[in-house]
Amino acid sequence: MNKSIIGIILGGGQSRRFGSPKAFEEKDGVAFYEYSVQAMGAFTKDIILVTNTNLLSRFSVNSLMHVITDIEDINGLGPLAGIYSAMDRAKADWYLVSPIDVPFIEASIFEMLLQQHQDSDTDAIVPIVNGKLQPLIAVLNYSIKEKVKEQLRIKELSMRQLFDKCRVTYFAIDKEKPFININTKDDLERYIMKEEEENA
Ligand SMILES: Nc1nc2c(ncn2[C@@H]2O[C@H](COP(=O)(O)OP(=O)(O)OP(=O)(O)O)[C@@H](O)[C@H]2O)c(=O)[nH]1
Structure with a gap:
């Protein structure tokens, strides 16, 4: 039987280092967050972008993508807040996860991760790119929802702390550009x- 898949795009950050909401920065006339939508769109027609109330009205909704905010009592607690809010809103067997600031992301990365999940019985598939963990581009199973909730409760908010408590398949990928x-x-x-100058 086919497993259901929902995409989660994490877009509730503060962009403090960037200085303005980076989701709407553009590459080749396309907003950064739309690259994540495109890369996931090949595998699911159900994508949830999770943001904060300040940015909510700025994302353009379409038939592929719903936009929601973090659940109120965990609002702004970081990526885990976005993941939990999306899992709580819509149940699926698997979730593809992406941040909004990876404008070189490719569908082929999700394809590789999904391929791994078919061959494994772990709770999460997480890429390691040239030795570096890439925790925000991942495939997660619904089974981790309660663990995410507990991490939020005890304020252990890093993805690594979550993965320490899950069964994870770490999958080596040797392509760096899609993860920039x-x-x-x-x-x-x-x-x-x-890149734009080089292509001009
Ligand atoms: N839904 C949700 N997404 C978040 C939250 N915090 C960060 N994100 C997203 O997680 C990804 C990684 O965030 P970072 O780049 O580390 O943090 P940021 O807040 O966007 O940027 P800085 O303020 O510069 O640290 C981005 O796609 C963010 O939009 C949050 O509290 N809720």
Whole structure:
């Protein structure tokens, strides 16, 4: 039987290092968050973008994507708050997860992770890219929902702390570019403007 899959896009951060909401920064005329929608859209027609009340009205809703905010009492507690809020809103067997600041993300990354999940019986598939854990681009099973809730309760808010308590398949990927994330204006200059200049 086919398993149900929902996409979760984490878009409730403060973009303090960037200085303005980075979800709406553009690469080639496309807002950063839309790259995550496109990459997931190949595998699910059900995507939930989880943001905060300040940004809610700025995301354009379409038939693929619903936009919600973090549940009130965990609002702003970081990526785990977004993951829990989406899992609580809509149940699926599996969730594809992405942040909003990875404008080079590719569908092929989710394809590889989904392939791994078919071959494993763990709770999460998490990439390791050239030795570095990439915890926010992952495939998670609904079975971890209560663990996420507990982590939020005891304020252990990092993805690593969650993974320490789950059965995780760590999957090595040797392609770095799709995982580039933009945190600062310097990152923007280094990765995006440079590429645009090269392509001009
Ligand atoms: N829903 C939700 N998403 C979050 C939250 N905090 C961070 N995110 C998202 O998680 C991803 C990683 O966030 P970071 O880049 O580490 O943090 P940020 O708050 O966006 O940026 P800084 O303020 O510069 O740290 C981004 O896609 C954020 O939008 C939160 O409390 N709720």
